[in-house]
Amino acid sequence: MNLHFVALFGASSLFFLGSAQLYAQGLQDNTTPAWLKNSNNLYVTQSVKVGIGTSTPARNLDIYSNTGSTYLRVGSTGGAQASSQTAGIELRRVLSNNTNTTWTLANEGAFKIRNNNVELFSLSGSITKLGASITTPTQLNIYGANVEKTVINDIYQGALRLWSKVGSTTHGLHMDGNQIESDTDLFLNHIKSSHIVLANGGGKVKVNTNDGESRLNIASNTDMQLKLINSGSGGGAWRIGVANSGWAAGAGKLVFSKTNNSADATMVITPAGNVGIGLTTPSKTLQVNGTISTKILEITGGADLAEHFDVTASETLLPGTVVSIDPQKPGQLRISNQAYDKTVAGIVSGAGDVQPGMLMGQAGTLANGQHPVALTGRVYCRVDATYGAIRPGDLLTTSPTTGQAMKVTDPQQAQGAIIGKAMTSLEEGNGLVLVLVSLQ
Structure with missing residues (x-):
């Protein structure tokens, strides 16, 4: 001018x-x-x-101007590129010892702020940089409002709000000192394969819940809580969740499934601790609907191999009772009541402190029943020593006493009627004798 x-x-x-x-x-x-x-x-x-x-x-x-906008212009001319010239303002403070601190605000094509010639801020039309370098990091403090939501659940406020747009979708990220909220799905390492590490501090992760009992707490009242996916060749997906009352698998069960159908479950664990594989209603500690293959099966809770039978009895059937085949009822047994009975089948398991080690049967067929009958192994047997004192190694057979065994005194007559060998003694009267069952 x-x-x-x-x-x-x-x-x-x-x-x-x-x-x-x-x-x-x-x-x-x-x-x-x-x-x-x-x-x-x-x-x-x-x-x-x-x-x-x-x-x-x-x-x-x-x-000052009372008629319109007011500008202070610092200009420079020369050079073919905007970056080859500078228009700036220098702010200098000189101390009494003649040392000084200088800040510069300059237009060099990009707007830049320097402290003692060290560039701390750069702003161009496409890129913004804050801080000197990776080796000299800058602390950034932002003091702002907490993230809140409106009555219609829209997110607003926040100390830091970042916006971007992909196609027709606008993405908004709202942050304060304690919270991160996103208008759309929030992605961490969506492009890069870098690790997400929660290494220090001993904190807990909570997803859709305030429950902090465990290191990782995930809640959902509808879908499977956790889905494990292997997207590699030949991979697949497994879903793990806790069932609710709307699930066909049953409320409160831990469910492992290959699909998201509440009726499908490859394995469940009930609140009582029963495990079901191939079925959702296990009534035993471990119940499998399928084939089990193993090299070694070690059983520590029992000592005999037993099968389930229905037994005809006019009185309470006690463990240790000797039973024989019932010729009138196919597949069923009866309490023995005669000596040297060649239809002898075994001993009802569970007497004394020895329980069945393995139980077999097939539901819905004749090969099933209510009572476990030991066919081999060690089991306590009800014995009548009136017909001879029992000592370890003695062969045992059926006796005239209902449901009780006796010592074999006629080997020829006992052929086909032997129950097994005694492993403990009974000198007189009636009692329990440990028997190694071996039907002959």
Whole structure:
């Protein structure tokens, strides 16, 4: 803008720059000029305040306009590229020991802020950088409002809000010192394969729940809580969840499934601790609907091999009772009641402190029943020693006493009617004898 008029006065200087007015106030005396010139430099004395558009400047340089926008322009010319020239403002503070701190705000194509010539901030049309370098990190503190939601569950506020747009979808990320909320799905390492590590502090992760009992707590009242996916060649997916009352598998069960159908379950664990494989209603500690293959099966809770039979009995059937085949009822047994009975089948398992080790049967067929009958192994047997004292190694057979065994005294008659060998003694009367069952 052209200079139209300049007037110098003793106590002040007044400049007319077009329609704007330039004032200099606060001279040391009436004789010292406000504006001094040294070679090509024009300056004012230290105590002078310069006003542009105001006759009462409140600062060393005070620019004011009551007619519209006000700009302070610092320009430079020259060079083929914007980055080859600088238009900037330098802010310097000098200490009493002559050391100084300098901040510069410069337009070098990108807007840059420097501290003692170290670039700390850069802003271009496409990239923003904060901090000097990776090796000299900068602490960033943002003090703002907490993330909140409106009555219609829209997210608003937050100390930091980031927005981006992909196609027609707008993505918004809202953060405060304690919370992250996203308008759409929130992705971590969506492109890169870097690790997500929660290494220090001993904290807990909670998903859809405030329950912090475990390190990882996941809740859902509808879907499977956890899905494990192997997307490699030949891989697959497994779903693990806790069933609710709306699931066909049954409420409260831990369910392992290959599908998200509540009726499908490859394996379940009930609240009582029963495990079912191939079925959802296990009534035993481990119940399998299928084939089991193993090299070694070690059984520590029992000592005999037994099968389930229905037994005809007019009285309570006690463990240790000797039973025989019932010729009138196919597949069933009866309590033995004669000596040297060649239809002898075994001993009802469970007497004394010895339980069945393995139980066999097939539901819905004749090969099933209510009572476990030991066919081999060690089992306590009800014995009548009236027909001879029992000692370890003695062969045992059926006796005339209902449901009880006796010592074999006629080997020829006992052929086909032997129950097994005694492993303990009974000198007289009735009692329990440990028998190694071996039907002959």
